[in-house]
Amino acid sequence: xxxxxxxxxxxxxxxxxxxxxxxxxxxxxxxxxxxxxxxxxxxxxxxxxxxxxxxxxxxxxxxxxxxxxxxxxxxxxxxxxxxxxxxxxxxxxxxxxxxxxxxxxxxxxxxxxxxxxxxxxxxxxxxxxxxxxxxxxxxxxx
Amino acid sequence: xxxxxxxxxxxxxxxxxxxxxxxxxxxxxxxxxxxxxxxxxxxxxxxxxxxxxxxxxxxxxxxxxxxxxxxxxxxxxxxxxxxxxxxxxxxxxxxxxxxxxxxxxxxxxxxxxxxxxxxxxxxxxxx
Numbered sequence: 001x002x003x004x005x006x007x008x009x010x011x012x013x014x015x016x017x018x019x020x021x022x023x024x025x026x027x028x029x030x031x032x033x034x035x036x037x038x039x040x041x042x043x044x045x046x047x048x049x050x051x052x053x054x055x056x057x058x059x060x061x062x063x064x065x066x067x068x069x070x071x072x073x074x075x076x077x078x079x080x081x082x083x084x085x086x087x088x089x090x091x092x093x094x095x096x097x098x099x100x101x102x103x104x105x106x107x108x109x110x111x112x113x114x115x116x117x118x119x120x121x122x123x124x125x126x127x128x129x130x131x132x133x134x135x136x137x138x139x140x141x142x
Numbered sequence: 143x144x145x146x147x148x149x150x151x152x153x154x155x156x157x158x159x160x161x162x163x164x165x166x167x168x169x170x171x172x173x174x175x176x177x178x179x180x181x182x183x184x185x186x187x188x189x190x191x192x193x194x195x196x197x198x199x200x201x202x203x204x205x206x207x208x209x210x211x212x213x214x215x216x217x218x219x220x221x222x223x224x225x226x227x228x229x230x231x232x233x234x235x236x237x238x239x240x241x242x243x244x245x246x247x248x249x250x251x252x253x254x255x256x257x258x259x260x261x262x263x264x265x266x267x268x269x
Contacts, residue, residue: 040228043221051252051259054210057198058259061269064194097179100172107169138187 027121034125035099038092046089090135095128164223171220178213198269207264214256222249 056067071082078086102120105111111120185206190196200206222245229241 036228039221039224043225047218047221047248047252051256054201054256054259054263057194057201058262058266061194064197068193093179093183097176100176104169104172135183135187 026118027125028117031095031099031102031121031124034095034128035103038096042089042092042096045085046092049085049089087132087136091128091132094131094135095124098124098127098131164226168220168223171216171223174212174216175220178209178216181209182213195269198263201260201263202266202268204264207260210260211257214253214260218249218253218256222246 052067056063071078071085073079102111102124105120111117185200189200201210225245226242229238229245233241
């Protein structure tokens with residue numbers, strides 16, 4: 001096999017164009033893995049935080065103050081942990097929610113056409129950021 | 143049985159008889175989650191303040207406590223089904239069994255604490 005000529009076709013999908021792999025990374029793949037990542041994140045970290053929050057309310061003012069102290073500065077504003085967890089969880093929620101609606105639409109057999117599927121995926125990606133920003137802007141302006 | 147390829151071992155046994163039910167319950171809880179979590183997000187946004195008194199007063203009200211319990215049931219059922227799929231994708235053999243048992247303990251345990259806390263606030267004295 002040492003006399004392989006360059007003109008012979010190589011593996012058909014791997015290198016057409018400039019080092020192009022046999023598929024292109026697309027927004028539908030991104031929202032697919034984002035759905036799993038955001039869902040798993042909320043199911044573990046989000047669950048513990050929600051349960052902690054509820055248990056703290058039930059335990060009294062002191063326990064609730066402990067909960068708040070982890071996420072806020074002495075002045076009452078969010079600290080670094082509060083911002084990371086807060087924005088992370090709300091981003092995960094809005095992205096997972098929007099993509100969940102997209103999944104329900106696709107369960108009905110709709111939006112599988114390539115262009116429309118790509119458009120809905122882009123809407124999910126953008127919508128996650130927009131709704132997260134809107135949520136925190138509203139809280140900040142209150 | 144037990145020695146051939148994996149496809150040979152399952153051929154002729156029929157379906158597992160529970161995949162569609164798992165799929166359907168995931169969709170039903172997705173729908174109820176959509177309503178309940180949106181209610182929760184708007185409730186958070188509309189709270190006047192976020193210190194203990196304001197939050198306790200909110201959860202003390204039956205109109206918050208009942209949807210909150212429904213949210214716990216719906217959301218926890220949904221994430222129990224979702225994490226099951228994640229475990230089935232990445233864990234195999236004994237580890238899968240152990241992870242599934244842990245998942246069930248985690249879901250039921252956290253749900254019990256959450257619902258008990260809501261009921262304690264709802265039935266307790268106003269702050």
